[in-house]
Amino acid sequence: MNSTVNGSICSFLPNPRAEKFGKTFAYCLIFVVSLVANSLIGIIVYKTQTLRKPINYFIVHMALSDLLLPIFLFPMSVTYLYFDNQWLISGPLGQVLCKLVPFLIDVSSFVSIQSLVLIAVDRFGAVVFPLRSPLISSRLCPFFILAAWIVAMAVSSIELVARKLVEDADGKLHLAFLCKEAFGDFLSPRNCFLAINVVFCYIPMALLVIRYFVIVIKLKLQKIPGKQSVNAQQQRARRNRNVLKMVTAIVVGFVLC
Numbered sequence: 001m002n003s004t005v006n007g008s009i010c011s012f013l014p015n016p017r018a019e020k021f022g023k024t025f026a027y028c029l030i031f032v033v034s035l036v037a038n039s040l041i042g043i044i045v046y047k048t049q050t051l052r053k054p055i056n057y058f059i060v061h062m063a064l065s066d067l068l069l070p071i072f073l074f075p076m077s078v079t080y081l082y083f084d085n086q087w088l089i090s091g092p093l094g095q096v097l098c099k100l101v102p103f104l105i106d107v108s109s110f111v112s113i114q115s116l117v118l119i120a121v122d123r124f125g126a127v128v129f130p131l132r133s134p135l136i137s138s139r140l141c142p143f144f145i146l147a148a149w150i151v152a153m154a155v156s157s158i159e160l161v162a163r164k165l166v167e168d169a170d171g172k173l174h175l176a177f178l179c180k181e182a183f184g185d186f187l188s189p190r191n192c193f194l195a196i197n198v199v200f201c202y203i204p205m206a207l208l209v210i211r212y213f214v215i216v217i218k219l220k221l222q223k224i225p226g227k228q229s230v231n232a233q234q235q236r237a238r239r240n241r242n243v244l245k246m247v248t249a250i251v252v253g254f255v256l257c
Contacts, residue, residue: 062115
């Protein structure tokens with residue numbers, strides 16, 4: 001958008017070079033923070049015996065899956081930023097990577113979402129049914145973790161089939177999602193993305209909201225037998241506030257991200 005001031009033209013268009021620099025800095029910052037933070041989560045739980053519980057296993061599991069995202073997504077994003085969405089690697093290696101990179105990015109996202117749901121299930125059982133055996137025991141943790149990876153890879157396998165390199169009129173390579181060519185009219189790109197959004201976005205979102213809402217209500221209505229001191233009541237109120245903040249952060253963070 002341009003405006004004329006005292007006969008001169010002032011441009012309010014964004015500076016492409018500054019925009020690229022800002023995005024590159026953001027990508028690099030997220031890349032470093034993601035690698036360091038997710039790695040530290042795994043190291044801390046591994047070295048601390050008291051932290052080896054089902055909920056922490058799922059958190060470590062989610063952190064490890066999140067490591068795939070900066071490793072594969074950010075280099076591709078920076079390359080696209082400076083080379084107009086071109087795919088720079090040609091030949092057989094380029095064909096393999098054009099399928100593998102989107103596949104691993106999707107696997108990372110789907111595993112993380114399933115981990116959030118498993119964490120919610122674990123907390124739900126611990127708060128709502130405190131006297132019963134855990135809904136997800138330590139023995140079942142490896143099964144659920146393996147199942148999360150299998151489901152994520154099965155759904156993401158669409159990328160392995162439908163992703164291909166295409167060459168434009170200028171001889172430049174681009175990454176294309178040719179769902180119709182791979183599956184015909186059976187699975188259109190629109191229906192494919194809609195199904196994935198429903199299964200890995202809307203349903204998990206509903207599960208998280210419902211389970212954490214029940215957890216908060218349970219904590220508020222929970223009655224402890226006997227008389228409580230003022231200090232005990234304050235500690236309980238503080239605990240409930242912390243749980244509410246954590247629940248709100250998890251749900252809002254998931255919805256926004």
